Structures are given as C-alpha cells and as structure tokens.
Amino acid sequence: MYDLGDVVPLGVRVTDASGALVDAGSMALTITLPDQTTVTADPVAPASTGTYSYDYATAQAGRHIVRWVATGANAMAQSDVFDVRPADPQFLFSLADGKKHLNIAATSTGDDEELRDWIAATTMVVEHFVGPCARRTVTERHSFSVADVRVLRHTPALALTSVVPVLTSGTTYNPVDLDLDEETGIVQRKDGGLLYGPLRFTYTAGRAVITPNISAAGRIILQHLWETQRGAMGGVRLGGGNDFSVSEPIPGLGYAVPNRALELLEPDRTPPGVA
Helix, strand or coil: CEECCCEEEEEEECECCCCCECCCCEEEEEEECCCCCEEEECCCCEEECCEEEEEEECCCCEEEEEEEEEECCCCEEEEEEEEEECCCCCCCCCHHHHHHHCCCCCCCCCCHHHHHHHHHHHHHHHHHHHCCCCCEEEEEEECCCEECEEECCCCCEEEEEEEEECCCCCCCECHHHEEECCCCCEEEECCCCCEECCEEEEEEECCCCCCHHHHHHHHHHHHHHHHHHCCCCCCCCECCCCCCCECCCECCCECCCCHHHHHHHHHHCCCCCCC
16 A cells, blocks of 8 residues: 555566566556556666566556556567555554554564555444544435434534525525534424435545544554464454454454454444434
C-alpha cells in the first residue's frame, strides 16, 4: 500500500526458455488509474539485459492496474496491481500511538508500513461496531415515496450538507429546515411535514471526539492482530481466561476481536441495521 504522492517503483523481467535474462523486441507499460484513465510508457528501455523499470508518481487514491506487454523477440505479458491510500487515510489513531502501545521504539521504523496497514484494518473493525470515527462525507440514496422520517445509514451523523431529489420532479429540502439526531441518524422536517422521495442525502459522519474507550479498544485489537500474525500468542485463543480470548465467532469477523475490546466498545455500539 502506498500513500498518495508516493513514487511507486514498477518493474518486470524477461527471460528465455532456459530462464536467462533477455531483452524483448519492445516493451510497453500501461497503468490504469482508479478513474479508468491510463498512463502509458511506450517503449520502455531496459535498465539492464531483460530488466525493465519505471517509477510512477501517484496522483489518485485507489486501485491501479499495471500491464507490461513485450512484443517482437521474447514476447510476453504481465499484469499486477497496487493500491494508494487517500491523503486522509482516516486512521483511528496515529502510527506513533500504535507503536507506543506495541512497545516498539519510535526509532525502529522497519515495520512502519506493515503496521500502518494493520492500523487501517483495526479502524475498519472498530467502525464495524461503532460506526464512523474519523469525519467523512457520505452520500446515500433513500428510495421511498412518502415518509415522516428517514434514518441515515452511518452514525454518528454530524451535519446535513444537502438533501436533493433523485427525480427531476422531486423536492429539494434545505438542511436548515430539517432536524438531524446525530446519534440515531433520524432526519425529519422541523415543521412536522412529510418527506417526499426518493432523495439523495449528503452529510458528514464521524465523531468530533473519539472517546477513550474506543481508542483503547482499537489498540487492543491492533495488538491482538499484530501478535497473532507473528505467532507470538501461539495462535488465536478461544474461551475465557485471557484478555485476548474470543469466546465465540463474530459474524463477518470470525475470531479477530478480543473480548476485552468488545466490552470497551459496548457503550458505543450502533443499533442493528446502522453502520
């Protein structure tokens, strides 16, 4: 995983039937960006016999598809992918906080990139239970005809940005005329009138303050994933008696979340059907 703005070193090797490095007649590189536009380098000259490289400066967040195609002598093709994080990765806590909890010295940087990937995974697990933590813009469609209230799908919901009709004949609602309950995501007209859909809601979801229980639960999950991945815990433990025990599988997450973390998240658990 790369950060937006990173330079990604891409490369491919061409060999003959015996496995020896050989030059291709011509080598072309195509990178398909997340917005489906492409960047092409054609031809790419060999850096040394049979070895081709290209440094790509990332400009978009998301999945990139890499395609090398050699034509003429020693023709071949190879595809690969790489992912780029957005400028705001929306981590639950910083790399420094994660390293501190894992007792990794700040000067020890060899595992930083892998650790950031696990912090990203930890964030997604925590948000599975309590909804968005870092602030983000959400746009969602609600298909209905008439309703007195609508319930936004991601809570906490901090503020409505716009409520516009999906159909050209529909009604646009000014957010100042609507009441939003941040905790439940319930939206209704302040004058008691009805909402006419279908509507597209754009709003800010997340938390102004991430409470200590949520942060602590995230650090426990990070430690569990980090140590289990390295075998330091001798595998995932089931049953009671240990802070990292998981007494039963969690739908969609298996045994990835320790009991202690679940207990810390309980006060902020979202109701069923709300993310």
